[in-house]
Amino acid sequence: MSREGTGKMLGAQVRRVEDPRVLLGKTQYVDDLVLPDMLAVAFVRSPYAHAKITKIDVQAALTKPGVACVLTGKDILETIKPLRVEFDTQKVPFHKSCNWHVLTPDKVRFVGDLVAAVVATDRYTAEDAAELVEVDYEPFEAVADMESALLADAPLVHEEWGDNVMERLEAQIGEVGKAFQEADCVVSERFVTGRHMASPLETRGCVAQFDVATEALTVWSSTQVPHTLRASLATLLDLAEHRIRVISPDVGGGFGLKAHPFPEEVVVTYLARALRKPVKWIEDRREHLSASLQAKHQIVTAEMALKSDGSVLGLKARFLSDAGGYSSYPWSSAFEPKHAAGTITGPYKIPAFSFETCTVATNKASIGVYRGVGIPIAALTMERLLDMGAQKLDLDPAEIRLRNMIRKEEHPYTTLMGAEIESGSHQASLQQALDILGYDDFRAEQQKARQNGRYLGVGIGSYVEGTAHNSAVFDSFGVKIGGYESATLRIDESGKVTVFVGTHSHGQGHHTVYAQLIADTLGVALEDVAVVQGDTQATPRGWGTWASRSAVTGGGAVTSAAQKLRDKLLRIAARLTEVPADDLELVQGAVQRKTGAVRLLSIPELAHRIIAQPTSLPPDEEPGLDVTVAYEPPPITHSNATHVAALEVDIETGQVQLLRYIVVEDCGTIINPIIVNGQIQGGVAQGIGSALYEQAVYDDAGQFLTGTLMDYLIPTAADVPQVEIGHIETPSPYTLHGIKGMGEGGAIAPPAAIANAVADALSPFGVRVNEVPLTPERVLSMLDRAQTNPGTE
């Protein structure tokens, strides 16, 4: 397991300690929890996209045997506050907030909106009774499209706003006008991304229990953010936070979706307290698809100015984003286009950029954060424009990128948007990815295939992934959340280590990587480290796991805590052994004298003295081996990567067949290559979903058409090639060990790389590829359009 004989766990191919539990089915998810007298909830949800509730009759449901309670929006109007995203108005004066009632009292705003909660002895009875709740609606015209939402006569989703604009922001950085005047070549396009979903294997769900003796609540929820959920529950239910314990047990995937507190969690917690009985709600797949959160649906119109040598002079873009009916907490449903605008320059040196972001409310499920947030469409826009520019200027797509990329020696490089990209390997990652493909050979094969009527294509997608934002960055966003992370580390009398963390692993493998970091710092074995997470009563206040933050922030907190206890152990050992502390180290479970590598004292022996025989300690040392650390990372840590897709397009059916998929990733110092590779493979699978398969579809009346996994298509193992992965390690100069976050990257570039490859395959026809997912019919209609209007690209 050691790495090149150094004996270090950092960077070692350590097998994930989590896997045996998962593979043997020993994990315990929320739905595995069964409590005595537990009741089940089924929600009554709106069948209309936009309607006024004129009457709710719950009598028939209430009289059904087994039904405990039917709750409507009017019942709780005074007792449960609505979810409401409030920014710091000094920093974000252009945002309009709205109330998201946990059960809507008056008006429904999307198909699936919460109208009533039916509680019964079991879910079957609850669903039977839910069908008996009679709701009268007065349907309104729906706002079913983000462009028509802006029309002057559009119906209003939130009347108090006066229009449907949740947020509009304009900015210009650098001399954009001049850039376009001086350009030798301008390319422009309108890009559309599908409405995607995180769709984890485990849907949402929670169980709440009220302890009548202590008047305390315990809430088990499939969440990425136990502490944030606890704070939200306390605020919305007007309870003291210390009377709520949130436990997030094993969680079967989240991808950002479960980084939001949800109305259903608030209702279930309220019901457990009101009914004095445990209450369970497990989201079914139809609820998940129609009424959790959706993501990534934007229309971007963009223009790029280039010089004849391919260097980019400037960029203009308008990001229009379809937020859905409400706004998800805490980032709001307007975060997607802002993050797209903020990250669009990627690995490229762009001297001038002007943009507008506009987020509108519509009668659809709301937008939340999902793996990559905004960056996939930013990358699609930038990477397609570069390919279009290259084609116009008769440059190779690789060449135009190499010319515009930040060079290694230019780091730290401050982007137009003010982010400092601390280090990176943009050109090298592109070059290595092309080498893995065998770029020149592929081009030759492509030529040959075309002569036989087969259309092969290759596409590049390069990006920079900002991760592990610190508190100051969130403050600048006007979002009231912390970017630091916390850990409590404890060494017990037997010398074993337990770490309590505020992050939450729901597939990532934190147990393994934290144990690796601690093992290196404390000189203990991996199996001597236990990791406790997902329990607000056990762990220090942390912010959970999202935005690829845990390796840097959680890893930083864990390492800092371990360093503190290492220092204490060595300090005390120095006094006990009369060897200077700087000549001591912790190796293989013992205090060792560096000079001569002499083992002096085992860690269990030393720990036992510090904990159980404190009288033997120096008087200025506290007994015990517990430490809590809050670690604040550097502002933003930037990984980079290049993806290369090779594929074939069937020009008769429009079907796209992926042939190869290559990723060369640089996330600084790698803690564990197995885990990094797993993140890449999984991220690419979801990115392929965005590029080729997935879209949540609404019709013109706002009816939801993709309510099952037969309609909303997620790529399966048969549709995702084995990703060919290369690594470059350019450490961050600022983080502990030089680690950078990388969890989202795999999902960022596939739409860009695949769209470019489809355009490349179809280049003999001059096809405009500007929309994902690239469904067979859509590809065929792009071909049709090219043949009707040749020479448009």
Add this chain to the structure above:
Amino acid sequence: MKPAPFKYARPDSVDEALALLQAGGDEAKVLAGGQSFVPLLNLRMASVESIVDLNRLDDLAYIKRDNDTLRIGAMTRHRQIEVSDEIRAAQPLLCRAAAEVGHLAIRNRGTIGGSLVHADPAAEWPLVAAVLDAQCVLRSQDNSRTIAAREFFLAPLMTAIEPNEILCEVRFPVAPVGAVWGFQELCRRPGDFAIVAIACQLTLDDGGTCSTASLAVGGAHSTPLHVAEVEPIISGSQGEAAVMTAAAEKAAAAVDPSGDVHGSADYRRRMVKVLTQRALKEAWAQKRKRALQ
């Protein structure tokens, strides 16, 4: 996503099952492999008063050959057909179609009879039954009748079966001497229902001239559609490009597709044309391949 309440019976014999259906009237439904019916119940898109579960009726799970007829019991699982050497020798198109049904787990549980009675116009068995002119053997408590598959399918999810009947057996003709076939299915992902599927069987003489032809379309019409009009175009030909184009145009003109999120009506009609040509090419290619062996 839980079904509404229903009564449930799991009879041990066909006679018992037929009696239960007779007693249940219009409100009793048969459960075979359950791969479509159970999701419909859970989604509450279907609700029934009682279910008669046929999964204990092992005497409805068989594959038999009587001279020129393959007799397949309705409770035979897709996977049993897919891997049957007897069927592969007698009518390999059935093995090919079976392999396209859903995923392995679905094929292990789902049945040919269930799929035929469910009558999804995009499913493989209705298509193959139509192209091969299969016969469906239906039984009720007091009656037994045989109906041609081409008359069995009436509309999406609707067949000529009566509420008191069980589909007990499907009969396929064994492939005649000189038979070749083509099977083309377009779907978004392997295992999905077809956007469009085409199956054809031709008999070719030693010189490659077609004497009889049958072609059917799935996924592009309210039922699997046997397109008789293409047969005179193909018969007597040697699979010339112009013949295939003419046949494909005829097939595309014959269908009346409806659209969904995976493909509009126009796209489906267009794909009927593309896949018809590919299926016919595949059939003639089989002939050439055999000639080389």
